[in-house]
Amino acid sequence: MxxxxxxxxxxxxxxxxxxxxxxxxxxxxxxxxxxxxxxxxxxxxxxxxxxxxxxxxxxxxxxxxxxxxxxxxxxxxxxxxxxxxxxxxxxxxxxxxxxxxxxxxxxxxxxxxxxxxxSPDYARPLGEAELLVFAGDETALPAIASLLELLPAAQQRLVFVEVADPAEEQDVPGVRWVHRSAGEDLVSVVTAQDVPADVWVWLGGEASAVRALRRHFVGRGVSKKDIEFSGYWRRTLTQDDAPTADDLAEAQERIAALSE
Incomplete structure (x- = not known):
C-alpha cells in the first residue's frame, strides 16, 4: 500500500x-x-x-x-x-x-x-477477433478510452458508452453515445445491434446491465472466454454492502475465465 x-x-x-x-x-x-x-x-x-x-x-x-x-x-x-x-x-x-x-x-x-x-496478476490481453465490441457507462469510460488507444487504426470496433446527456461526451473517436436524457439505455441500444458471434467483447459499468449484456452475447453464440466483464457498481448498493447472489455468481464466472 x-x-x-x-x-x-x-x-x-x-x-x-x-x-x-x-x-x-x-x-x-x-x-x-x-x-x-x-x-x-x-x-x-x-x-x-x-x-x-x-x-x-x-x-x-x-x-x-x-x-x-x-x-x-x-x-x-x-x-x-x-x-x-x-x-x-x-x-x-x-x-x-x-x-x-x-x-x-x-x-x-x-x-x-x-x-x-x-497488480499484473490480473492483467488480461485484448482480444484478437476481427471485430471488438466495447460497452459501458460513464464509470467504464476511462477504461474504454484507454483500451481504444491501444488498438491499431485498422482494428474494427463497435463502441457504446451510456452517459447522462450530450454534455458528458468526451473526445473519444468512434463512440456511439447513449444518452439517458433522451430516454436511451445501454442494454437496449447494444442488444439492438446485429453483431456476429465471432467477436471479442468488453463490458463494464452497472452490474445488472453488465450481466444482461453478457447474457445477450452468450445467447448470440459468443464464447464466454471472449467476453471480459466487470460490474463496477450496483444500483442502490455500495462496495461496503455485502455481495448479492448475482455478485457472487459474477465473481465465480470471472475466476473461471482467469483460469482458462
Missing part, C-alpha cells in the same frame, strides 16, 4: 474530473490493458495510511483491523493513464453519494489518498 499526492485537477465534463497523482512505487508498476486498482479515501480528519508492516498479517487484514471511525473508505478504479511516474484517474462526480465522489468534488493539489495496486 502506498500514498498518492494530487498534482492536478482538471474538469472534463460537468460530471467528470481528471486528476493526476505522484507517489512512491509508480515507476515499478508497468502498464497493461485495463489496469485496475484500489483507492483509499480518508475519513474527515483522518488519514489514508494503512500500515505497510502490519502486526496482524496481510495489509488487507491490517486494513480491516482498523477502527471503523479511522478506516479509510476503499473503492475500485481503472487507470486512465500511467506514464513518466504520473498516474491519471478520471472520477465520476455524483454529488455526496459516496466517499469517492465527495472527495473528488473538493479535491485540491496536495491532497493525499492511498493506493493498492494495480
Amino acid at each position: 502506498s500514498l498518492l499526492t494530487v498534482t492536478s485537477v482538471v474538469p472534463l465534463t460537468p460530471r467528470m474530473t481528471r486528476m493526476t497523482f505522484t507517489g512512491p512505487g509508480l515507476a515499478e508498476i508497468g502498464t497493461w490493458p485495463d489496469q485496475q486498482l484500489k483507492l483509499l479515501f480518508p475519513q474527515p480528519g483522518g488519514s489514508a495510511h494503512v500500515s505497510d508492516a502490519p502486526d496482524v498479517g496481510t495489509w488487507y487484514q491490517a486494513y480491516l483491523a482498523m477502527p471503523d471511525d479511522e478506516r479509510p473508505w476503499m473503492r475500485s478504479f481503472t487507470v486512465r493513464e500511467l506514464a513518466d511516474e504520473v498516474l491519471t484517474i478520471d472520477f465520476v462526480l455524483h454529488g455526496a453519494n459516496g466517499p469517492a465522489s465527495r472527495w473528488a468534488s473538493s479535491a485540491q493539489v496536495g491532497d493525499v489518498i492511498g493506493r493498492f495496486g494495480p
Whole structure:
C-alpha cells in the first residue's frame, strides 16, 4: 500500500474530473490493458495510511483491523493513464453519494489518498477477433478510452458508452453515445445491434446491465472466454454492502475465465 499526492485537477465534463497523482512505487508498476486498482479515501480528519508492516498479517487484514471511525473508505478504479511516474484517474462526480465522489468534488493539489495496486496478476490481453465490441457507462469510460488507444487504426470496433446527456461526451473517436436524457439505455441500444458471434467483447459499468449484456452475447453464440466483464457498481448498493447472489455468481464466472 502506498500514498498518492494530487498534482492536478482538471474538469472534463460537468460530471467528470481528471486528476493526476505522484507517489512512491509508480515507476515499478508497468502498464497493461485495463489496469485496475484500489483507492483509499480518508475519513474527515483522518488519514489514508494503512500500515505497510502490519502486526496482524496481510495489509488487507491490517486494513480491516482498523477502527471503523479511522478506516479509510476503499473503492475500485481503472487507470486512465500511467506514464513518466504520473498516474491519471478520471472520477465520476455524483454529488455526496459516496466517499469517492465527495472527495473528488473538493479535491485540491496536495491532497493525499492511498493506493493498492494495480497488480499484473490480473492483467488480461485484448482480444484478437476481427471485430471488438466495447460497452459501458460513464464509470467504464476511462477504461474504454484507454483500451481504444491501444488498438491499431485498422482494428474494427463497435463502441457504446451510456452517459447522462450530450454534455458528458468526451473526445473519444468512434463512440456511439447513449444518452439517458433522451430516454436511451445501454442494454437496449447494444442488444439492438446485429453483431456476429465471432467477436471479442468488453463490458463494464452497472452490474445488472453488465450481466444482461453478457447474457445477450452468450445467447448470440459468443464464447464466454471472449467476453471480459466487470460490474463496477450496483444500483442502490455500495462496495461496503455485502455481495448479492448475482455478485457472487459474477465473481465465480470471472475466476473461471482467469483460469482458462
